Structure formats: C-alpha cells, structure tokens
Amino acid sequence: MGIIQSPSLLFTNYFHSSASTHNPKDAKSQRFLRSKFNSSSFRDVDDALAFFNHIILLRPLPSIVQFCRFLSALVGMKQYHTVISLSRTIESLGISHNIYSLSILINCFCRLHLVNFGFSILGKIIKFGLEPNTVTFTNLIKGLCIDGKINGAVDFFNDMVAGGYQPDVHTYTVIINALCKCGKTNVAIELLKGMVERGCEPNVVTYSAIVDALCKDKLVIEALDLFSQMRNKCISPNVVTYTCLIQGLCNLGKWNQASALLKEIAGQNISPNIITFNILIDNLCKEGLVSKAQEIMKIMIQQGVKPDVVTYSSLMDGFCLCNQMDEATKLFDHMVSSGIADVFSYNILINGYCKSKRIDEATKLFDEMIKSSLVPNSVTYNTLIKGLWEARRPGIALEVFKNMCSHGQQPNKVTFSIILDGLCKQGYLDEALTLFKAMEKSRLKPDCVSFTILIDGMCKAGRLNDAKELFFRHFEKGLQPNVYTYSTK
Template identity: 90%
Template sequence: MGIIQSPSLLFTNNFHFSTSTSTHKPKDAKSQRFLRSKLNSSSFRDVDDALAFFNHIILLRPLPSIVQFCRFLSAHVGMKQYHTVISLSRTIESLGISHNIYSLSILINCFCRLHLVNFGFSILGKIIKFGLEPNTVTFTTLIKGLCIDGKINGAVDFFNDMVAGGYQPNVRTYNVIVNALCKCGKKNVAIELLKGMGERGCEPNVVTYNAIIDAFCKDKLVFEALYLFSRMRNKGIPPSIITYNCLIQGLCNLG
C-alpha cells in the first residue's frame, strides 16, 4: 500500500480486495445488523481488524452509504494509516459509491499528511469539477498541508484567496496559520491576523494566543508575552497549562 498513484488515476483504478461472493458473505439479517452497527461505531482493535472488516462490509447489500464509509475512513486516519485510506477510497469508488465533500476532504488530509500537498490540490480540482462545494475544512486542510511542507508564504496566499473567495475561516483555520507563522519567525504577521480575527467575526481562543505567547517567550520577549497574556485574560479566555508553561519557561530563560 506504499505506492501512491496520481489523483487522476484515483477514481479510475481499483484497489483489489477480496470481493468475491465467498462463504464469508454475511447472509443472515443478524450478521448484517452487527456489521452495520460496528461500521457506525468505527471501533477496531487494529488495522488488520479494520481491513478484515472492510472485506465483509463491501459484500453487504445494499452497500453502506458514503457517510458510513467516511466514519470508517476517519477511523483509519486516527490510526495514521494514510496510505490505506487512499487505497480504500479507490475501492469505494470502484463499488459505484460517489464521494462527497467529506470523503474527499479526508483524502486531501491524507495526501497532506504524506507531504503530497500537490495531490491534495488536485483533489480540490476534482471537487470543483464534480460540482461539489468545498468548505472551510477543505481549505484549512490544504493550508495545514502547505504549512507542513514549510510553504508558509503559499499558505498565507491561499488563506487570502480563501477569504477573497467569500469563504469564512474558522478559529482552527487561523490557529493553523498563526502557529506556522510563529514557528518561522513571522510573529508580526501572526499578530496582525490575531487583530483581524474579531473584525471577521471569528474570536481567537487559547490555542491562538498560546502560539504567539510561546513565540515571544522563545525570543526572550517575555514582557510582550505577559502583555498578550493580560489581554487574553481580559477577553475572558482562560489560560491553559501550556500558557503557563510557556511563560514560566520564558521567565526562567531571563533568570
């Protein structure tokens, strides 16, 4: 499963699991109810258990919906089985089940986690081609993928394109890009984003502030960090253990 094919092949080539109507086909109603119930819970011991289960559920008739398959794919993402998710997506497509914006966003996330953000953008192109509407999760995932690859300027540009296109970033979108900006030494840009969040109807949370406070402390700008800490408290945002750890470490570094 380590071989990644291009996204153009993703929806035409089949990843072959055992799909023959063998003795393993769940025929009785009780077995089918059990399988569908487990699919909805998406609770598996390990990857092998999940893959064996997949070989059973693709024999169900009627087939599970794409919404149910999304839960299954998300479980694999939780196990960091990104290559597997890409392969399973091909199989789901080969069964005649149409992807939706959620399954394709999961796929984009897997490509981004594998440092294949360009493939992620190819999936975005397919989303638009299919007449689906990308959402904030889709764009945030791609922004994070650019940040993972160290393409911070590209992430900022794409963020600006997202806003210019009329899409409203949420606090997670801001947190992804603020954190990336702080880690590459662009605190001033991060602070400007922080100031603009309220104007765009999205209030920062403790994660947003922690990223900038940590960056200040690492640059020995503890007084600036304490000022930001005070502003956060005045806004009614309770600090976390991470907030205090950053400030304590920053003060210790100054003696």
C-alpha cells in the first residue's frame, strides 16, 4: 500500500504444518491448501503465514473475498502489523482491494493508534470509486475513541448520519461506550434515546456500558431503572450487566440487594464469574461482614468457580480488619502452600500484624517474603515502618528505611510522613526538622500533611514559635492549610 513500513513477514521458510508433506504442484495438495486457506482455521500466526506463502504460488490465485476471510482470521489473532504487510503483498499480486479488505486495513491502523492512516485509506476508498459502508465508518469512529478523541468521534458520527449513512447497533455501542468511559454519561444516554428514535434497537452491550457508568457515578437508582427498561424490551442482561449493578450496590453498602441480584443471576441461568463473586466478597469484607463473605465463597465453590488470589486476599483482609489474625494466618498459609501468595497478600497480613501490635510476627513475615524471592514494594515498607514506629522501635524503623533505599525502592511522601510523625511523637523534633528541610531540597516537596505533622509536633512540645513559622511557610509554599492544620495551630 506504500503507507507504512513493516518488517518482512513473508517467505519465512517455516512450513512445519501438515501442508509441508505435499508438493504444491500436486492436484491433491493444491485442493488441500485451498480448502485449508478458505477455512481460515489456523493454529497460530506461523501456521497462517506458511499457508499464505504457498497459496500465493498457486494459479489461479484466491479471490479478494477469500483473502479477506484470511486477513480477518489474522485480525482475530491481533496480528495488525501482519495484516498491513500482507495487504501490500496482495495488492502487488495484482488483486484489487474491495471495500471489505480496505475496511479491515482501516481497523488495523486504528487498533495500532494510527487513525490518521485509517483516514488516508478512506480517501483511497473514495478515489477508487468504492462506497464506504457502516463497518468502514465504525472502524474509524472506534479508532478516534481508542485515541481518546471523543469529540472528533462524535463529530464524525454526526457527519456520517448527515451523509445519509445509517449507523448500526455496533456503531452506537462503540461511541456510547467511549462516552461513558470519559465521564460523559448524560451524552451517552441522549445518544441511546436518539438510537431508539431512529429505529436501531440497543443490545445488552449498549445497555451494560451505560449501567456501568451510572453505577460508577453512584447513580444506582438510575442504573436499576435502565436495567428494568432493558428487561421490559426483552433484552436479557448478561453477567457483565449484573456484575456492574452488584458493584454499584456494594459501593453504597446495599449488601442485601447485591446478594439478591447474585441469586437472581442463578435463576436466570447465567453463571456468575470470578469477578462477580470477588466484588461481593471484597466489599463485604471491607465492611467487616466476613461471615457473609464466607457464605458467598461457599456458593462460589458450589457453582464450580475456583477462588483465586483476589478472593483469598479479600477474605484475609476481612479477618485482619476483624482482628481474627489466626484465621487470616491460616488462610495465608493455604495461599503459600498453593503457590498463589503474592506481594499484595503479604502486605495485607503484615498490615494486620502491625495493627494488632504483633510487630515481631510482622517483621518475621517481611523476612520470609524476601527469602521467597518476592520484592517488597513501597506499601510493604511503609506499613512495616509505621508499625515499628508505633511499637516504639525507632532504630529498627530507620534500619528498614535504609534497607528500602539500598534496595532501589524509592521512598514517597507517605514514607516521609510516617517517619516525620514517628520522630515527632517520640520527641525527636530536631531530627524531624532536619528531615523536613531535606525534603524541601529534594524532588519530594513537603505537602500539607507533612506541614501539619510537624506543626502538631512543635505545638505539643511547646515550641510555638517554630510552629508559627512553619504555619506561615505553609502559605509561602503555595499550600492551603486544611482543617487539621488549623485545629493543630
């Protein structure tokens, strides 16, 4: 096509498929090659390329329709660069592109964030005297949405309609989904109404996109209304629709309604997936309703859905929040023996031990984590450092801090706030001031939290002049004191 350069993908000398045992000149071999190529059922991209390399040596060559089927199979494998390269080869063989092959090419450019090249293909379509179709326009709209050019996508959609082209349900769904993801839910709802007025019926994917956006905006009543409208139109909700509603209800603490929806799913012959169960279990655990979460986990196992690391971690976090550390430890041991414990799992239990004042067990678990070749992250270090300060072990806390720096884990503002707080609470005010000044000279500038911690420490130690000076420096740095800062002052 002369539009984009890609590494050569042809004539790879690969031919380990069953086709390699045949001579392409043999009539039986040719029939096999053509049949396999036309079916477009390939094991992988190498298998597909091997057949392509042989099929282009046969005469007569396959039609553009057959090549389109082949290119669509590669799109299904997400081999967008390969499709672009092979399209050029097909054209060089003297086979003229049609609207379908060019629409496939537009799709590939758009998937690769090259929407401008996609529009250049649209120009080529018009130059060839071909008629763009809904798929052509939908691919370009999708490309604009992928690049975050939502306003451009809406404008292009309107131009499409004004030009007499009828968008289909897929076109509407693409743009509605993009509008919802960028927070323009109201615009998406208006588009949904316009869609119905134009006689294009939304499908479950269209409705689910808006239901999800409404739930994320905490407009669950509106989401449930839309859910009812959807069912009144005999459009059956799927597991995604239900999962969005369950998440929305959980976010508002409406556990009973969320659990009722889970039961309704079973009644609708829809299988809840791991995401559905994990959302409910995680939210129940965060509210301390661990026994209810365990009940949901039993239902989950009964329905043949295997708990994963997220499920176990949520439950373990719930036990820690309820100070049931022995139960949390048993669950963690099970995760370790199953080989699914990760950094996140260790962080939960370390935090639980710190909150329960079992700092020795937290430190031991931290050491075990390193021995198991897991790399602690900033959350791990911050949690342990805070626990050690609260356990009045400043020396060890500072050792862990040094360990953090020496192992390439960059301290963040949270880390420094923890250390500042620890130093102030244990009377090391001069050391706290030194650290604070070092922060001011570094890229990690003190924020409102850091100022408030230090002001509070100075006030409690009777160093009111230092506190007052810090308070006014707060303004000089362009920071706005919060209610805690003023309360401290």
